[in-house]
Amino acid sequence: MKYIFVTGGVISSLGKGLTAASLGTLLEARKLRVVLQKFDPYLNVDPGTMSPFQHGEVYVLNDGAETDLDLGHYERFTNCVLTRHNNLTSGQVYETVILKERRGDYLGKTVQVIPHVTDIIKNRIRELSDASKYDVVITEIGGTTGDIEGLPFLEAIRQFILEVGPQNVLNMHVTLIPYIKAAHELKTKPTQQSVAKLREIGLQPQVLICRTEKPLDRDVRRKLSMFCSVVEKAVIEERDVEHTIYEVPLTLHAEGLDQLVCDLLHLETPKPDLKAWRKFVERVVSPRKRVRIAVVGKYMDVRDAYKSIYESLTHAAASEDCGIDPKLIDAESLEHGVDGQLRDVAGVLVPGGFGGRGVEGKIKAARYAREHKIPYLGLCLGMQVATIEFARNVCGIKDANSTEFDKNTPDPVISLLEEQHGVQNKGASMRLGTWPTKIVPGTLAEKIYGDTEVTERHRHRYEFNMKYRDRMNAKGFVISGTSPDGALAELVELRDHPYFVSCQYHPEFQSKPNKPHPLFKSFIAAALAHQSRGEQLTPAIEEFPRGLPAEELALQG
Numbered sequence: 402m403k404y405i406f407v408t409g410g411v412i413s414s415l416g417k418g419l420t421a422a423s424l425g426t427l428l429e430a431r432k433l434r435v436v437l438q439k440f441d442p443y444l445n446v447d448p449g450t451m452s453p454f455q456h457g458e459v460y461v462l463n464d465g466a467e468t469d470l471d472l473g474h475y476e477r478f479t480n481c482v483l484t485r486h487n488n489l490t491s492g493q494v495y496e497t498v499i500l501k502e503r504r505g506d507y508l509g510k511t512v513q514v515i516p517h518v519t520d521i522i523k524n525r526i527r528e529l530s531d532a533s534k535y536d537v538v539i540t541e542i543g544g545t546t547g548d549i550e551g552l553p554f555l556e557a558i559r560q561f562i563l564e565v566g567p568q569n570v571l572n573m574h575v576t577l578i579p580y581i582k583a584a585h586e587l588k589t590k591p592t593q594q595s596v597a598k599l600r601e602i603g604l605q606p607q608v609l610i611c612r613t614e615k616p617l618d619r620d621v622r623r624k625l626s627m628f629c630s631v632v633e634k635a636v637i638e639e640r641d642v643e644h645t646i647y648e649v650p651l652t653l654h655a656e657g658l659d660q661l662v663c664d665l666l667h668l669e670t671p672k673p674d675l676k677a678w679r680k681f682v683e684r685v686v687s688p689r690k691r692v693r694i695a696v697v698g699k700y701m702d703v704r705d706a707y708k709s710i711y712e713s714l715t716h717a718a719a720s721e722d723c724g725i726d727p728k729l730i731d732a733e734s735l736e737h738g739v740d741g742q743l744r745d746v747a748g749v750l751v752p753g754g755f756g757g758r759g760v761e762g763k764i765k766a767a768r769y770a771r772e773h774k775i776p777y778l779g780l781c782l783g784m785q786v787a788t789i790e791f792a793r794n795v796c797g798i799k800d801a802n803s804t805e806f807d808k809n810t811p812d813p814v815i816s817l818l819e820e821q822h823g824v825q826n827k828g829a830s831m832r833l834g835t836w837p838t839k840i841v842p843g844t845l846a847e848k849i850y851g852d853t854e855v856t857e858r859h860r861h862r863y864e865f866n867m868k869y870r871d872r873m874n875a876k877g878f879v880i881s882g883t884s885p886d887g888a889l890a891e892l893v894e895l896r897d898h899p900y901f902v903s904c905q906y907h908p909e910f911q912s913k914p915n916k917p918h919p920l921f922k923s924f925i926a927a928a929l930a931h932q933s934r935g936e937q938l939t940p941a942i943e944e945f946p947r948g949l950p951a952e953e954l955a956l957q958g
């Protein structure tokens with residue numbers, strides 16, 4: 402079993418997760434079995450309770466774990482299917498240690514960071530060390546070297562290397578090489594200092610991944626090599642990608658990273674097969690056509706808040722040889738009227754969300770899409786607002802609402818799940834993870850999935866209120882998927898609309914570059930069909946009103 406530890410230096414947001422995931426892609430292309438895990442030094446037990454403003458999206462796994470969005474990169478870039486064992490936070494570590502202490506497991510000993518905290522961390526790496534399943538475990542340490550919270554994790558790695566032998570371990574440090582315009586120079590000093598910090602803790606990186614805007618010349622490489630004690634060919638340039646994050650594995654391969662890693666770890670593998678990946682990247686970079694999709698949400702300026710959704714749109718679009726021009730619309734700006742904001746789009750997507758802010762704007766967006774026959778995809782809250790809209794404006798239930806937004810609504814078309822009554826804690830208390838959905842034969846949903854049973858990932862507390870089913874069905878609101886016992890609505894569609902589909906779950910967590918999710922794929926196909934009919938499409942007057950959303954799809958995670 403081989404181990405790769407990925408640490409970060411100088412600043413956060415360098416794209417460590419993406420780098421780790423890209424290495425995973427390359428090693429899998431060499432027929433190695435890879436698993437990735439993330440250690441997050443913060444004290445939250447999981448990111449489930451963190452605001453998207455702070456931490457981007459919460460990525461949900463099959464087993465219902467609410468995890469860091471880097472696990473999304475891992476699942477999209479490799480074949481790994483992850484579980485709650487693949488994301489460890491300091492909050493979890495201390496929770497475990499304190500519970501053990503209260504139980505008396507430490508038998509009168511003083512409980513300390515070394516060995517008790519570090520033991521828990523090392524065990525987490527060992528848990529994944531199942532040689533029958535994996536050849537390589539890649540562990541990413543969140544945060545930046547030098548953070549106080551990160552110390553126990555780095556200390557645990559130091560001990561771990563001693564236990565499994567240095568020949569089986571590789572430390573990879575992702576660092577920033579800033580370009581100083583005034584001096585026309587790339588600066589290596591921050592990296593030297595961050596590697597010195599690692600050495601203080603007893604860790605020596607063997608590979609430096611250098612995030613940079615400009616190419617590293619020979620002198621810079623030599624300097625980094627000398628000051629950081631890393632052989633020159635292990636100074637790897639990772640320049641900002643031009644078009645899409647999916648280029649990262651290819652640029653790292655061109656820099657020789659995968660060969661280097663295999664040499665350092667004494668792994669014999671065939672040459673990597675990157676054909677399918679390259680093809681996907683080509684389709685993302687130079688598509689034959691483009692389609693404009695509105696995403697109507699709450700965190701439009703936080704590029705990571707809907708990460709999996711933007712990625713899923715990219716995957717689906719690529720499969721149709723098409724590029725996405727996302728139009729990111731703040732739902733609050735629609736509250737007093739749509740005002741032409743949706744006139745130039747070929748599809749409307751309303752993502753998940755919590756709380757009442759912006760809800761009336763989302764309802765207006767759903768109404769506009771329904772009335773103008775624009776393809777609509779509603780995800781979780783996006784399904785709930787579409788339901789409220791239909792109840793109010795088609796069925797005449799004028800005060801229809803969700804009890805999330807109006808506790809005393811006379812017509813709760815969306816209401817709290819039975820199991821949620823009495824739930825007090827906010828953390829890990831929703832309906833979470835994979836649940837099966839039975840699809841009603843003869844519906845659009847059946848055509849989309851080509852199946853009558855699917856499993857999808859959930860994260861919600863509220864549900865469609867079945868009391869309104871018949872009344873709404875009579876007007877064309879079709880429940881096309883339910884839980885196997887028929888009690889919970891999972892998928893809905895409109896009878897008299899070319900494509901109006903919404904689901905109570907989150908399909909965005911199961912889309913991959915060469916395996917787009919059927920709901921996203923069919924949504925893009927419907928948007929293209931809508932566009933080619935020229936319906937409601939007037940040329941965009943203003944390209945991307947909010948900053949440069951094209952970059953949303955081309956950003957470093």
Ligand code: GLN
Nearest residue numbers: 753754781782861862863
């Ligand atoms: N707030 C809604 C609920 O809890 C929707 C959740 C979501 O979109 N993930 O049911």
